[in-house]
Amino acid sequence: MEAFIGTGVALITPFKEDLSVDTRALTKLVKNQIENGIEYLVVLGTTAESATLTHDEKELIKDTVKEANAGKLPLMLGIGGNNTASVVEELKTSNLEGFDAILSVSPYYNKPTQEGIYRHFKAVSEASPLPVVLYNVPGRTASNVLPETVNRIARECKNIIGVKEAAGDIVQAMRLISLVPEDFKVISGDDMITLPMVLAGGKGVISVIGQGLPQEFSDMVRAGLQGKVKEAYELHYRIAPSIDLIFAEGNPAGIKALLAKKGLVSNNLRLPLVEASEVLTGRINNFMENF
Template sequence: MEAFVGTGVALITPFKEDLSVDTDALANLVKDQIENAIEYLVVLGTTAESATLTQDEKELIKETIKKANAGRLPLVLGIGGNNTVAVAEELKTSNLDGFDAILSVSPYYNKPTQEGIYRHFKAVSEASPLPVILYNVPGRTSSNVLPETVNRIARDFDNIIGVKEAAGDIVQAMKIISLVPEDFKVISGDDMITLPMTLAGGKGVISVIGQGLPKEFSDMVRAGLDGKVAEAYRLHYKIAPSIDLIFAEGNPAGIKALLAKKGMVANYLRLPLVEASENLTSRINSFVESF
């Protein structure tokens, strides 16, 4: 399959009880994704609690994932922020050996205009030695990258190859798909609307639930890409309750609870995030037991 088409997974960072990085659990998680036919892995995104990691820990995580992956799946590295100059400098100076693309979030907190967003990604494009996937997630950034801006970026910068679209708005996603060049990848950043986005012309997903249910979720996406609508929706409705559950108290609390139930990680998060509540954990456990 073409690179960055299908199911990419935004990997968590497993922690030990002392909140150090659990490299053994992380390596096993990578191997599980490979064995269950995930198409690519996203490293140090929001799901990885990257805002709470030191630079040394980030390097440890990168090396752990690269070693466990052993070149089998494409790797996408999260590099973004709300200081354009700092993001550009990080792109120029980071060791990107072993990575195939960059996922770069639209600037958060500053609330730039559409022109400011465009100029930010112009700087990212000029600085990045790897292809870039733009990440639009208004629920976290407080500013929406509008379809017209995505299209402008897609047409002006050859090395910006796609968008992870996580506004949770299928109409906006469809408008982006209708505007951008055919080879520009529109990737769902919202697990629940992944299938309708894919059927509308999207190229799959960068998923959270995908690492908890990798075989079923990636099968669903491939069925959607192949136009097997009935089979795809059968899987969608089987998986859908888990998506509501894992996001009920924020990400990655829910997916860590699910992975802990499956015995893959210990259920620890770093403040300001906390573990899923007892009630939610019980409901997640019941879902896993019945799935």
């Protein structure tokens, strides 16, 4: 499939008991994704607990993923922030060798106007040597990038090739799909409405649950892209309870509990995030045992 169509996963950062980066577990996780149908990998997004990682740890994670991937899947790298000048500087100075695109979140906390968001991404576009996917996640940023703004960016910033749309609003997603150029990728950032978005014309997903159920979730997305609606919805309804579970106490607590149940990682998070509660962990374990 064309790069960044289908299922990408937002990789977690596995930690050891001492909360150092577990490169062996990360390698194992990447290989598991490759072997189970995932189309691309997203490195150092929000799910990776990137806000708690040092510069050296980020470089270690980038190197580990590139080595484990060995050129098999396209790689997207998270570089974003709420200081435009700082993001521009990072794009200009980072070692981007081995990566195929940038995922850049809309500025958080500052709550810019739509004009401010447009100018931010215009600066990002001009600075980035790689194609950029804009990330709209109002639940984390406190501002919504409206479809009209994304359309303006799509038409005026030629190396911004898509948007990860995570407003959780299928009506907004459909308006977005109807506005943007045909070759501009509208990618779901919300696992639960991924299939409706794909059937409405979206190009796939950057997923969290896809990391825990890679074969089943990527099969669902492929079926949706191929118009196999019945087959796709059968998979959707089988997977759907796990999506509610992994987000019940925030991300990535739930997906780490699920991945720990699968024996891929240890269930460790860095403060201020904490591991899923005993009750939720039990529910996740029960789902996996009966899946």
